[in-house]
Amino acid sequence: MTHPKTPHIVDARYMEPPEPFVQTMEMLDRIQPGEKMLLLLFREPHPLYRVLLQNGHAYETELLPDGTFEILITR
Amino acid sequence: MQALLSFDKSPPLAAPFRFFLTAPVMGMLAALLFLLEGETILASRWTPAALAVTHLLTLGFLAQVMLGALIQILPVVAGANLPAPLWVARLTHAGLLGGTLLLVFGFLWGSPTGLLLGGLGLALSICTFLAISLRALWAVPSTSPTIRSLKLALLALLVVVALGGGLVSVLVFAWGGFDPRWVDLHAAWGLAGWGAALVVALSLVVVPMFQLTPGYPARFSWFLVPAVFAVLIAWSLVQMWADGAGARFFQAGLAVVLAAFALLTLRLQAQRRRARADATYRYWQFGLLSAILACAMQLTVALRPAVSEAPAWSLAFGMLVLVGAFMSFIVGMLYKILPFLAWLHLQNLVPGGKGVPAMNRLLPEAGAAQQFWSHVVLSFLLLLAVIYPLPLTWVLAGLAGLFSQGWLLYHLWRVAHLYWRHLKVIQLGKAAA
Numbered sequence: 001m002t003h004p005k006t007p008h009i010v011d012a013r014y015m016e017p018p019e020p021f022v023q024t025m026e027m028l029d030r031i032q033p034g035e036k037m038l039l040l041l042f043r044e045p046h047p048l049y050r051v052l053l054q055n056g057h058a059y060e061t062e063l064l065p066d067g068t069f070e071i072l073i074t075r
Numbered sequence: 076m077q078a079l080l081s082f083d084k085s086p087p088l089a090a091p092f093r094f095f096l097t098a099p100v101m102g103m104l105a106a107l108l109f110l111l112e113g114e115t116i117l118a119s120r121w122t123p124a125a126l127a128v129t130h131l132l133t134l135g136f137l138a139q140v141m142l143g144a145l146i147q148i149l150p151v152v153a154g155a156n157l158p159a160p161l162w163v164a165r166l167t168h169a170g171l172l173g174g175t176l177l178l179v180f181g182f183l184w185g186s187p188t189g190l191l192l193g194g195l196g197l198a199l200s201i202c203t204f205l206a207i208s209l210r211a212l213w214a215v216p217s218t219s220p221t222i223r224s225l226k227l228a229l230l231a232l233l234v235v236v237a238l239g240g241g242l243v244s245v246l247v248f249a250w251g252g253f254d255p256r257w258v259d260l261h262a263a264w265g266l267a268g269w270g271a272a273l274v275v276a277l278s279l280v281v282v283p284m285f286q287l288t289p290g291y292p293a294r295f296s297w298f299l300v301p302a303v304f305a306v307l308i309a310w311s312l313v314q315m316w317a318d319g320a321g322a323r324f325f326q327a328g329l330a331v332v333l334a335a336f337a338l339l340t341l342r343l344q345a346q347r348r349r350a351r352a353d354a355t356y357r358y359w360q361f362g363l364l365s366a367i368l369a370c371a372m373q374l375t376v377a378l379r380p381a382v383s384e385a386p387a388w389s390l391a392f393g394m395l396v397l398v399g400a401f402m403s404f405i406v407g408m409l410y411k412i413l414p415f416l417a418w419l420h421l422q423n424l425v426p427g428g429k430g431v432p433a434m435n436r437l438l439p440e441a442g443a444a445q446q447f448w449s450h451v452v453l454s455f456l457l458l459l460a461v462i463y464p465l466p467l468t469w470v471l472a473g474l475a476g477l478f479s480q481g482w483l484l485y486h487l488w489r490v491a492h493l494y495w496r497h498l499k500v501i502q503l504g505k506a507a508a
Contacts, residue, residue, distance in 0.1 A: 014287050014348045018419070042283035042290030044219045046154035061218065067283075067290025069219070 006072070008037035013068065021048055024073070028057065031075050039071040086147055086160030088420055092491050093168045094143020095409060099484035101135025101175065102402075106476025108183075109460075113469025117460060120389045121255075127182040132397045133265060134175040134197065140405045141273055142167055142204055147416065152280050153222045155211040163207055170200020178243075187247045194243035201236050205229055220296035224276035227304050231268030235261060260311050263329075266396055268307050271333055272300045274404050278340060285411050286356055288343040295339065302332050319380065327377035334370035337363045354443035358407025361451060365399025391461045399454050406450065406483060413487060414438040417494040424501050431497065437490050446486060449479040 008031050012020030020041055027037050039045070044061060052059050052073060059073045105128050109116060112124040119125065146164050149155045157163050174196030181189025209229050217223040238261040245253055283290050310325035341363050344356065372392050376383045383389060414437040422428040453475040460468035 013283070013290070016287065017284060017415070043152070043280045044154075044221070047151055049154060063219065063293050065293050067293050067296065 006036045006038050008035065009040065010037065011040045013040050013042050020045065024048060025051075028055075028073065028075055033075050036072055036074050039073060041069050041071065042067055044069055045071070086150075086157070086164070088147075088416060088494060090160050090164035091143040091147040091416075093164060094139045094146075094171075095413060095487050096484070096491060097168065097172055098136045098139040098405075099480045099487065101131050101139065102480035103477055103484070104179075105131035105135065106473050106480055108473075109476060110470055110473025113460065113466070113473060114464065117386075117390065117464035117469060119386045120393065123182045123185065125390075127179045129393065129397070130175060130178055130182070132402070134171065134178070137270065137397070137401050137405060138201075139168075139171060140409065141270075142171065142201075144408070144412070145208060148277070148412075149208060149211065149225075152277065153212060153215055153219075153225055155208070155215045155222075157207055157211050163204065167200050167204040170196050170203070174198075174200060190243050191247045194240055194247075198236055198240050201232065205233055205236075219279075220291075220293070220300075221276050221279045223297070224272055224279070224300035227300050228269055228272035228276055231264050231272060231304065231307070235265040235269050238264060256314055260314060263310065264307060266401075267303055267329055267333065270401055272303055274401070275300055275303075275336055277408070278336075281408065281411075282340060282343060282359075286344060286359070287348040289346055291339065291343065299332065299336055303329065306332065323377040323380065327374055330370040330373035330377065334367055334374075337366045337370070353411075353440055354447045355407040355411040357444065357447050358403045358410070358450070361447075361454075362400045362403030362407065365395050365403065365454070369395045369400060387461050387464075391458060394454070394457045394461060398457060403450065406447075409483075409487065410438065410443045413490050417490050421494065421497050421501070424498070430500075432493060437493050438486055442486060446479065446482045449475065449482055453479045 008027055010020070010023045010027050012023060015023070020039065024037075024039050024045075031037055039048075048071075049059065057073055057075060059071055061072075062070045064070060108124065108128050108131065112128075115122045115124040116128055120129075143164065146157060146160050146167075149157060174193045176193070177189050177196060178193030180186060181191075181193050209226070212222070212226055212229065215222060217226065238257060242257060242261060244250060245257075279291050279296050282288055306325050306328045310322055310329065313321035313325060341360070344360065344363075347356075349356075369392060372388075372395070376388075414434040417437055418431065418434045421431040425431055453472065456468065456472040456475045460472040
């Protein structure tokens with residue numbers, strides 16, 4: 001699976017909780033409907049998934065060899 | 076931000092708190108037993124007092140925290156939501172606590188009724204927990220190594236309970252004599268299949284998250300726990316139906332796989348982006364070093380089985396694994412997660428988090444770091460008592476255990492107390508508004 005490039009990236013791999021959650025929601029507020037953003041984390045953010053689904057955002061997750069989870073979220 | 080942070084599906088904190096507050100009390104009971112019965116405990120791993128202290132540590136301390144924490148974190152790390160988590164917590168906690176105390180009573184006083192009722196209580200409560208959590212977990216696809224590892228760890232716990240139940244029946248009903256190989260399998264599935272697999276599954280998430288390290292390489296994460304599981308199955312089959320050399324091969328394999336995990340975690344921690352070494356970090360370093368030493372001992376036994384004949388050998392191994400490794404991982408994790416959860420729950424209740432105490436006020440970091448050193452002293456005194464089993468050494472180790480576990484209890488109680496107090500103020504404020 002390849003991700004289409006997006007300029008909207010939150011690299012939250014070295015951030016303490018709940019910063020990744022906060023920054024992702026702020027980025028989603030900034031981008032236009034239909035645009036995509038990429039969240040990078042070393043874990044799957046299940047609580048965030050729930051909020052994304054509740055708010056009607058689609059997401060796709062891919063685990064890279066170095067242990068990074070790439071979560072591509074559509075606003 | 077208030078609504079954004081809402082963890083609507085996360086269980087109330089009362090669910091895990093009861094487990095976390097019980098664990099150090101069981102730890103203190105184990106220390107008291109060590110103080111009073113040190114001579115018998117240190118004579119051999121097979122004495123009733125040694126079996127009692129082992130189960131106070133494994134069921135009373137380790138399993139208490141592990142099951143309590145799972146109720147809280149299964150939705151967070153795996154997206155698996157337990158139905159009625161508070162009821163699951165109440166039932167599991169009551170059965171686990173009552174069962175452990177009865178089993179320990181059964182061992183100490185040679186009471187078949189105690190053993191039987193304790194075994195039944197434990198089997199019923201742990202199996203209820205397993206049925207509910209496995210059902211929730213099975214509904215979730217294994218999209219990450221953590222989810223797959225958790226499923227395997229819970230299945231291993233089922234094996235531990237089945238083997239433990241079998242051993243209790245043999246003791247109570249004297250069915251066909253006692254075979255120590257079943258005890259070894261019970262311990263191996265408990266320590267490696269359940270305990271180590273659970274620590275691995277959660278480390279993949281919490282080590283990078285709280286210690287700001289790089290992630291674990293994906294291929295290694297997918298491979299590790301299934302490898303432990305496969306080796307344990309092979310070991311069990313060979314142990315029961317073939318000669319000793321085959322069993323030793325798998326024993327060595329298990330030591331190598333788990334040591335590789337511990338070494339990799341140490342390497343990741345060396346690359347962490349958090350400059351400050353807090354209590355969690357120190358506890359994990361100590362736990363990982365103890366685990367590596369225990370794996371080295373295990374490898375030595377596999378190559379030279381005769382060394383394990385000395386009573387001190389298996390006792391030292393047991394203490395290294397239970398107190399040096401598992402207890403360190405667990406306490407380290409509690410010191411990080413408990414204030415975070417309390418803070419997060421309070422934060423969610425107040426707009427803007429106004430008046431919610433900072434995490435460091437709920438549990439001062441300096442206090443946790445000092446308690447860590449009491450755990451180090453306890454571990455060394457235990458090892459000293461194993462090597463030199465004298466009244467002075469076991470009394471000192473018992474006192475150190477009482478002190479260290481008492482201190483932990485005070486810290487955990489403090490977080491719970493401050494949480495309830497602020498919760499009450501918030502609820503009163505809302506009622507008045």
